[in-house]
Amino acid sequence: MIRVALAVPCYVDQFRPQAARATLALLERLGCDVSLGFDAPCCGQPMFNAGVVEAARDVAAGWLAASGAFDAIVMPSGSCTHHLRHHVPALLAGAASAHAARVTYELCEFIAGPLGRPTLAGHFPHRVAMHLGCHARRGLRLGGATELHQPESGPMHAMLGALDGLTLVPLDRADECCGFGGTFAVGEPDVSVSMGRDKLGDVTGHGAEVLVSSDPSCLLHLDGIARHGRSALRVMHIAELLEEATR
Amino acid sequence: MTGHPAAAARFLDDAARAAWHDQSLWFMRQKRDRGSALPEWESLRFAGSALKAHAMSRLADLLEEFERRATANGVVVHWARDAREHNAIVLGILRTAHVTRVSKSKSMLTEECGLNPFLEAQGIEVVDTDLGERIVQLAGEAPSHIVIPAIHWKREEIGALFHRTMGTPAGETSPDALAAAARVHLRDALLHAGAGITGANALVAETGGVVVCTNEGNADLGMHSAPIHIACVGIEKIIATRDDLGVLLRLLARSGTGQPVTAYTTHVTAPRPGAAMHVVLVDNGRTARLADAAMRTALHCIRCGACLNTCPVYRRSGGYSYGTVIQGPIGAILAPAIDLDAHQALPYASTLCGSCVDVCPVRIDIPAQLLAWRARGAAAGRLPRGYGIVFEVLRRVLGTPATFARATRWARRVQRLVPAAWLSGRWNPWTRPGRALPVLADESFREWARRERNQP
Amino acid sequence: MTARDDVLAAIRAADVPAAPAASVPTAIVDRTDLHAAFLRVLTVVGGVGAVLSPGQSVPQLVSELLGAIGAQAVIVPGRFAVAENGAVYVDSDDVTARIAIVLAEHLVVVVPHAAIVPTMHEAVRLMPAESRCGWFLSGPSKTADIEQSLVFGAQGSRTHCVVFDIATGVG
Structure with missing residues (x-):
């Protein structure tokens, strides 16, 4: 049995706890011994991206202290994983950040990699559009980049593609940013919402019923725009979708 | 709002024209992909x-x-x-x-x-x-x-x-x-x-x-x-x-x-x-840039325009929103070196999506330099308005599990007591352009885990 | 201190760490029929071209390719062609005046049949060392500055024609 800690980012804990519960249920269903003993609120990404480096360092230090006890940590967030792997080691150089960078995984990455389950058996009879957050796609390279002439690929794409009844709808601009961008969402609100609307237009324009992402931060933003427009689109985190499909 | 966000908002006021601009440049990006x-x-x-x-x-x-x-x-x-x-x-x-x-x-x-x-x-x-x-x-x-x-x-x-x-x-x-x-x-x-x-x-x-x-x-x-x-x-x-x-x-x-x-x-x-x-x-200013190890590679730019064409922000805000000779992502890392006061907003005119690095023919890590400029601006006391307070509060809230739990319980009480319309006023940049507020769940994951899984 | 001294001193003071010279990447291209590849790209960039048949003269082929305007065309020799981008290299030593290259409404470049390379990597090495001015010309003058509509004949040549001459290479 693989032992793994579930690390729940601050905003998932508060705004989308169902994604964390789904992650837990899914990992246990896949035979993991999941520890809930990881207790740090935030990796410090919001401060770091805003340029407030000292605060980012303070908050990340708490996260690293919590990381030390575990050999594998799963996060239902591509962007937080990216921050830990690519920014924190420079921010807080040392063994603790190197350890956290090595043992922290984004959920799909963990299931396909260390768990060795590139696809899961399940059933999800819906038209689904996939949105991979930019930090997962271009930062962690968990998806293809059209800039690099790569076809769509990666663990989330493979898992969705293998589910019974699921139709993955192609998008015109599959790897275009949704416009969240952390503080960008409030610092540049008009551009942010314009990008989000375009993303949703692409998704619903292709007849998707469900929008799924491995990044709850993108979902926070896209869901807000969808709710404002009273859209019938169902916005889901990948953990929620996989948990529902494999019940 | 001032600077880039304000100029971008004005550009987006003409939604049809902004969409046309976006599509024109996306077309360039697609030609680049094929070519x-x-x-x-x-x-x-x-x-x-x-x-x-x-x-x-x-x-x-x-x-x-x-x-x-x-x-x-x-x-x-x-x-x-x-x-x-x-x-x-x-x-x-x-x-x-x-x-x-x-x-x-x-x-x-x-x-x-x-x-x-x-x-x-x-x-x-x-x-x-x-x-x-x-x-x-x-x-x-x-x-x-x-x-x-x-x-x-x-x-x-x-x-x-x-x-x-x-x-x-x-x-x-x-x-x-x-x-x-x-x-x-x-x-x-x-x-x-x-x-x-x-x-x-x-x-x-x-x-x-x-x-x-x-x-x-x-x-x-x-x-x-x-x-x-x-x-x-x-x-x-x-x-x-x-x-x-x-x-x-x-x-x-x-x-x-x-x-x-x-x-x-x-x-x-x-x-x-x-x-x-x-x-x-x-x-x-080029030799000064050359001496600046963190920002040096911005000098590698061959002015092809690919990062402008691919940038979802440039496409939706137009060249003039930058107020610089060189626009777009590359402009946003070049301009602060010339005048950090005048261009402090530009490093924030990006979601850090990373598309610019992947199209750059000389692989300039533009997002890394955007982050570095943000950090320098912050260190020099030039954070965008309001960021200083917000992030100081966040630093305290997110400092320990206990402070986080206390602050979020308080926030949920506010959410219950204050009508949503008040929280979604014109003053709120999250909601103003047409985006509903995120809703704090009645029970956080940690609370659920404590109840269901006997977590401390 | 002159500006020159100041700039050079500032550069040296910047103390940039040594970085090795770049190595030229290997181009992965089909080398079986470079002329066909060249002519394919030439068409895409708005030019016309052909290989001269035995016994055929350059003016004959030009008039076949361009029709009546062929007679008004300015014919210049090109040193070599580049298959990947439809470009021909013309050196100023081979033309009466540099301005002719852009002033000509209709330009014909005659290139020796054997003088063709797959990519710019080989092409830059063929640029004559003593050249005072040279051009890689790929198709006619063009602009897309008006709503990205492609218009040929922006300011330079309206027509751009390349002829590969098997016999002498020079028209």
Whole structure:
């Protein structure tokens, strides 16, 4: 049995706890011994991206202290994983950040990699559009980049593609940013919402019923725009979708 | 709001036009994707990055080598510390030869130095000869894109402008007819200029050559017809060898427009018989940038425009929203070095999506430098308004599990007591443009885990 | 201190760490029929071209390719062609005046049949060392500055024609 800690980012804990519960249920269903003993609120990404480096360092230090006890940590967030792997080691150089960078995984990455389950058996009879957050796609390279002439690929794409009844709808601009961008969402609100609307237009324009992402931060933003427009689109985190499909 | 966010909001007020702008540039991005689909594309980008890093590491030697060869070929090489010196050198050359009218092909450096207004104030007429640049010049504007200066102009507007300035028939909107009128207008200006000013896409130390790329042929018409050719070039444009030039030329047009190469690629090492050729080498902040290890690679930029075309923010905010000579992601990391106070908002005009790095032909890590500029701005007390307080509060809230639990319990109480409409007022940037507030769950994950899983 | 001294001193003071020279990547291209590849790209960039048949003269082929305007065309020799981008290299030593290259409304470049390389990597090495001015010309003058509509004949040549001459290479 693989032992793994579930690390729940601050905003998932508060705004989308169902994604964390789904992650837990899914990992246990896949035979993991999941520890809930990881207790740090935030990796410090919001401060770091805003340029407030000292605060980012303070908050990340708490996260690293919590990381030390575990050999594998799963996060239902591509962007937080990216921050830990690519920014924190420079921010807080040392063994603790190197350890956290090595043992922290984004959920799909963990299931396909260390768990060795590139696809899961399940059933999800819906038209689904996939949105991979930019930090997962271009930062962690968990998806293809059209800039690099790569076809769509990666663990989330493979898992969705293998589910019974699921139709993955192609998008015109599959790897275009949704416009969240952390503080960008409030610092540049008009551009942010314009990008989000375009993303949703692409998704619903292709007849998707469900929008799924491995990044709850993108979902926070896209869901807000969808709710404002009273859209019938169902916005889901990948953990929620996989948990529902494999019940 | 001020600065880029405010300008972007104004740009987005005309939603149809903003969508058209976005789609025009996305079309360029798609042309770039098709044009750059070579099996060895990624190794070419690595070579592009390496040849620039090499040139920067030997910059002084290469400039001296270039100068030696160019001088031996009869080219006069000038050096300018800054924009003022650059403009004075150009003026001096023109004054000595009694030139009152010059043609100028595209040169972002001369835009940076403000050469046009400077010369015009001295009574010298400057005709920008790139069609896009001529359009914005006739309209009294600056380019809104480094490669496609009039990307924000619609054909009907260009038709009206040409009707007013060139006497084309009223209501003419056909690109063929408008370009034909511009051809006559520009050829006349080009062939009657006392000097032809050009920029340069590269200087090759090994050959002493100035390399100029255009599609229209306007740089050649200017430099080969006038008795004087002046090439105004930033010192970072130097490359070591002709092999490097081969790599650069394979990358440049494919990245910018998706073409395999520009229609005209001119490699000129010497003036034609009876004519004069000058090269003005300009620093204007480049050596300071070179000394700044974290930001140095911004000097590698070959001005292809690919990062502008791919940037979802540039596409939806327009070139003028940046308030800089170079727009888009690359502009957002170049401008703060010139004036951090004036351009502190630009490093924030990005979602850090990373598309710009992946299209960059010389692999400049633009997001890393955007982050570095944000951090420098913050350290210098120039955070965007409100960020200081927000992040100090966040630092405390997120400091320990206990503070986080306390603060979020309090926030949920506020959410229950305060009507949603109050929280979604005009003052709230999250909701104002049409985005519902995220809802705090009744029970956080940690609370659920404590209840269901007996977590401490 | 002159501006030159100041700039060079500032560069040296910047103390940029050494970085090795770039190596030229290997182009992965089909080298079986470079002429066909060249002509394919030439068409895409708005040019026309053909290989001269035995016994056929350059003017004959030009008039076949361009029709009546062929008679007004300015014919210049090109040193070599580049298959990947449809470009031909013309050196100023081979033309009466540099301006002719862009002033000509209709330009014909005659290139020796054997003088063709796959990519710019080989092409830059063929540029004559003593050249005072040279051009890679790929198709006619063009602009897309008006709503990105492609218009040929922006300011330079309206027509761009490349002829591969098997016999002498020079028209």
